[in-house]
Amino acid sequence: xxxxxxxxxxxxxxxxxxxxxxxxxxxxxxxxxxxxxxxxxxxxxxxxxxxxxxxxxxxxxxxxxxxxxxxxxxxxxxxxxxxxxxxxxxxxxxxxxxxxxxxxxxxxxxxxxxxxxxxxxxxxxxxxxxxxxxxxxxxxxxxxxxxxxxxxxxxxxxxxxxxxxxxxxxxxxxxxxxxxxxxxxxxxxxxxxxxxxxxxxxxxxxxxxxxxxxxxxxxxxxxxxxxxxxxxxxxxxxxxxxxxxxxxxxxxxxxxxxxxxxxxxxxxxxxxxxxxxxxxxxxxxxxxxxxxxxxxxxxxxxxxxxxxxxxxxxxxxxxxxxxxxxxxxxxxxxxxxxxxxxxxxxxxxxxxxxxxxxxxxxxxxxxxxxxxxxxxxxxxxxxxxxxxxxxxxxxxxxxxxxxxxxxxxxxxxxxxxxxxxxxxxxxxxxxxxxxxxxxxxxxxxxxxxxxxxxxxxxxxxxxxxxxxxxxxxxxxxxxxxxxxxxxxxxxxxxxxxxxxxxxxxxxxxxxxxxxxxxxxxxxxxxxxxxxxxxxxxxxxxxxxxxxxxxxxxxxxxxxxxxxxxxxxxxxxxxxxxxxxxxxxxxxxxxxxxxxxxxxxxxxxxxxxxxxxxxxxxxxxxxxxxxxxxxxxxxxxxxxxxxxxxxxxxxxxxxxxxxxxxxxxxxxxxxxxxxxxxxxxxxxxxxxxxxxxxxxxxxxxxxxxxxxxxxxxxxxxxxx
Amino acid sequence: xxxxxxxxxxxxxxxxxxxxxxxxxxxxxxxxxxxxxxxxxxxxxxxxxxxxxxxxxxxxxxxxxxxxxxxxxxxxxxxxxxxxxxxxxxxxxxxxxxxxxxxxxxxxxxxxxxxxxxxxxxxxx
Numbered sequence: 001x002x003x004x005x006x007x008x009x010x011x012x013x014x015x016x017x018x019x020x021x022x023x024x025x026x027x028x029x030x031x032x033x034x035x036x037x038x039x040x041x042x043x044x045x046x047x048x049x050x051x052x053x054x055x056x057x058x059x060x061x062x063x064x065x066x067x068x069x070x071x072x073x074x075x076x077x078x079x080x081x082x083x084x085x086x087x088x089x090x091x092x093x094x095x096x097x098x099x100x101x102x103x104x105x106x107x108x109x110x111x112x113x114x115x116x117x118x119x120x121x122x123x124x125x126x127x128x129x130x131x132x133x134x135x136x137x138x139x140x141x142x143x144x145x146x147x148x149x150x151x152x153x154x155x156x157x158x159x160x161x162x163x164x165x166x167x168x169x170x171x172x173x174x175x176x177x178x179x180x181x182x183x184x185x186x187x188x189x190x191x192x193x194x195x196x197x198x199x200x201x202x203x204x205x206x207x208x209x210x211x212x213x214x215x216x217x218x219x220x221x222x223x224x225x226x227x228x229x230x231x232x233x234x235x236x237x238x239x240x241x242x243x244x245x246x247x248x249x250x251x252x253x254x255x256x257x258x259x260x261x262x263x264x265x266x267x268x269x270x271x272x273x274x275x276x277x278x279x280x281x282x283x284x285x286x287x288x289x290x291x292x293x294x295x296x297x298x299x300x301x302x303x304x305x306x307x308x309x310x311x312x313x314x315x316x317x318x319x320x321x322x323x324x325x326x327x328x329x330x331x332x333x334x335x336x337x338x339x340x341x342x343x344x345x346x347x348x349x350x351x352x353x354x355x356x357x358x359x360x361x362x363x364x365x366x367x368x369x370x371x372x373x374x375x376x377x378x379x380x381x382x383x384x385x386x387x388x389x390x391x392x393x394x395x396x397x398x399x400x401x402x403x404x405x406x407x408x409x410x411x412x413x414x415x416x417x418x419x420x421x422x423x424x425x426x427x428x429x430x431x432x433x434x435x436x437x438x439x440x441x442x443x444x445x446x447x448x449x450x451x452x453x454x455x456x457x458x459x460x461x462x463x464x465x466x467x468x469x470x471x472x473x474x475x476x477x478x479x480x481x482x483x484x485x486x487x488x489x490x491x492x493x494x495x496x497x498x499x500x501x502x503x504x505x506x507x508x509x510x511x512x513x514x515x516x517x518x519x520x521x522x523x524x525x526x527x528x529x530x531x532x533x534x535x536x537x538x539x540x541x542x543x544x545x546x547x548x549x550x551x552x553x554x555x556x557x558x559x560x561x562x563x564x565x566x567x568x569x570x571x572x573x574x575x576x577x578x579x580x581x582x583x584x585x586x587x588x589x590x591x592x593x594x595x596x597x598x599x600x601x602x603x604x605x606x607x608x609x610x611x612x613x614x615x616x617x618x619x620x621x622x623x624x625x626x627x628x629x630x631x632x633x634x635x636x637x638x639x640x641x642x643x644x645x646x647x648x649x650x651x652x653x654x655x656x657x658x659x660x661x662x663x664x665x666x667x668x669x670x671x672x673x674x675x676x677x678x679x680x681x682x683x684x685x686x687x688x689x690x691x692x693x694x695x696x697x698x699x700x701x702x703x704x705x706x707x708x709x710x711x712x713x714x715x716x717x718x719x
Numbered sequence: 720x721x722x723x724x725x726x727x728x729x730x731x732x733x734x735x736x737x738x739x740x741x742x743x744x745x746x747x748x749x750x751x752x753x754x755x756x757x758x759x760x761x762x763x764x765x766x767x768x769x770x771x772x773x774x775x776x777x778x779x780x781x782x783x784x785x786x787x788x789x790x791x792x793x794x795x796x797x798x799x800x801x802x803x804x805x806x807x808x809x810x811x812x813x814x815x816x817x818x819x820x821x822x823x824x825x826x827x828x829x830x831x832x833x834x835x836x837x838x839x840x841x842x843x844x
Contacts, residue, residue, distance in 0.1 A: 031808040035796075125792075129766045133768025134768075309804040309806070312805060314801040321834075330737050334738060348722075368835065
């Protein structure tokens with residue numbers, strides 16, 4: 001198909017994105033590309049220096065086996081591994097041992113320098129740049145640690161006699177320098193990849209937006225970029241295709257899978273008048289709809305925006321970590337200097353090499369990254385996981401606050417119940433069928449705008465009834481409505497809509513009274529002045545409510561239902577879903593008061609309601625959970641937006657919040673303990689008692705694993 | 720004996736210097752210049768850190784921060800201004816513009832994604 005000149009067919013091209021507001025997708029792409037490049041480069045360097053490290057290890061064997069006669073190999077790990085390697089190398093490369101030691105040292109120096117420049121160059125450059133800004137980071141520690149080891153070894157290589165004159169064995173540990181760099185780079189590579197995975201949910205969200213849309217333009221079907229669709233355009237979607245932009249269905253019937261946007265597992269039936277969300281998958285039928293929101297106004301764009309803002313937020317728990325990482329590196333450098341001093345002063349017989357080894361081990365084992373990553377990675381992963389299950393957290397603080405909640409206030413209408421009336425029972429008089437009275441009633445109510453009328457019309461549509469045409473429609477406020485249907489006079493409404501003298505069969509009267517006592521509204525349908533039956537209408541409980549409320553109770557939460565209804569009706573609903581505490585007759589503005597009252601009792605309160613009417617109560621609550629209305633994402637007041645109307649989303653939110661906070665605590669504790677225990681061991685505090693010393697190479701292994709394990713722990717939140 | 724004193728003195732001096740250099744020495748600060756339409760503008764070079772790292776602006780006026788990232792070190796690839804809900808990826812060797820209007824006075828940190836590199840925006844009313 002030839003490309004269509006969009007200007008000529010009257011479709012404006014997408015407006016250029018503002019420089020300061022790039023679209024999220026391209027930014028994520030750039031970030032992904034940079035991360036992939038970084039990972040590839042780190043991997044290459046880690047493998048390269050690992051290979052050179054192994055070679056350096058072999059080349060060091062003759063030197064060390066000579067040095068070990070003096071019983072003071074620089075690195076305990078190397079000393080230990082040498083016991084195994086030395087005989088093997090001796091058999092495999094006997095001529096190596098015949099080499100001049102000084103020449104071997106120069107070969108090792110050259111190899112190490114090569115690795116430091118090629119693989120470690122970026123570490124040194126970054127450390128230097130940070131240094132110039134009076135900043136210190138992980139690179140500073142590695143550069144200093146590896147640099148000290150390299151400088152010492154180089155000095156020993158170039159001027160061995162100087163050291164001998166001062167009674168110091170001229171030992172080198174080039175292999176340690178190379179191995180440390182290899183390990184640090186391997187750790188960074190793993191960390192980089194894991195960090196990339198923390199935003200996989202955001203990436204998945206962004207990929208939901210289809211690139212193209214099929215619109216009807218002057219009667220012609222055109223494939224145009226989805227970004228060029230304008231509100232009001234008529235969009236066509238075939239089975240199996242993604243819905244390109246938000247809209248209102250005009251024609252067609254289909255089931256739409258919105259699970260990736262709302263977490264709703266079951267495909268949602270859509271027909272004329274229903275909303276569709278861009279990014280959802282159209283399953284079976286074809287739909288024709290009018291675009292309503294496009295670009296940044298669309299639900300998908302709002303979700304992505306909220307996710308990005310949430311991931312930018314800092315959790316209060318982060319504060320402690322922030323304070324620590326702000327002073328971390330200079331403090332560790334100070335400890336390393338003190339370690340060197342301690343060894344040199346307290347154990348001069350151990351030699352300068354021991355002092356240096358311990359100081360280097362301190363610099364290498366310390367890991368500010370684990371501390372810095374502990375909370376943000378958990379927040380990022382949790383927000384992504386929540387979004388994929390229809391729960392949008394406003395940020396780390398919202399997660400923390402929700403995790404602390406011990407009481408939940410639930411608004412009845414729209415939260416526990418559907419929030420709009422539907423037909424709950426049809427009681428026909430003799431001579432009438434259920435569909436018979438529903439059909440004539442719907443014929444009249446089709447012309448009405450009353451909320452109850454909508455329920456009747458909806459029920460008729462659901463049963464696919466053939467609704468006849470009505471003429472002469474007349475609404476009688478406070479009573480009901482009447483019209484002529486197929487030549488007969490039909491009225492529908494409360495008891496005032498029929499003549500007081502009309503006889504109502506006793507069985508119908510009983511049914512109507514029973515409905516009323518259960519909080520339902522009975523509508524009398526009369527044809528030609530005779531009662532044809534009752535239609536009971538009520539705001540029904542959502543199918544998922546009872547189970548979700550059971551779950552919330554199991555989580556140890558004290559539940560209270562708030563409603564403006566009369567006590568009897570309220571208690572019926574509460575009883576049906578299993579809530580023990582009901583506060584009825586609450587005006588919308590009284591909800592804030594109820595939240596405050598519970599807070600005064602010392603409870604941390606979550607409020608679940610809709611984002612519009614309940615906004616003040618949501619804002620007052622420790623955590624406000626708002627159910628998103630069809631068109632968009634609830635406003636400022638909510639800490640958590642639930643993308644589907646089922647209360648089960650609230651259960652997901654509470655569980656996820658609690659799990660996330662648990663993971664944050666684990667991460668913080670682990671990263672603190674790791675440093676608090678690792679640094680003293682590296683400094684050699686265990687040496688006097690146990691003779692245990694930590695090799696700088698082993699310190700490198702520990703360091704590489706510590707930050708990866710923190711990110712890995714956070715990634716558990718993806719499940 | 721002399722060696723002992725020498726080690727003690729050198730070590731103490733080194734520790735003192737490290738802490739002075741990273742914590743106590745004054746950081747570079749800059750006020751915003753006022754550009755077209757009353758927009759306050761500040762350019763920040765990102766290279767192992769932020770320079771200037773302390774920025775002074777007035778509250779209530781639009782503020783344009785241009786981050787000029789001159790490296791591809793992953794340490795600086797994200798910029799977070801938590802207080803104003805900003806998290807942006809800074810493309811290597813490119814300028815990234817961030818605009819917002821500081822609506823309240825106070826000192827607000829901006830930092831890299833891991834809070835290792837830090838700067839401060841001081842908003843004056």
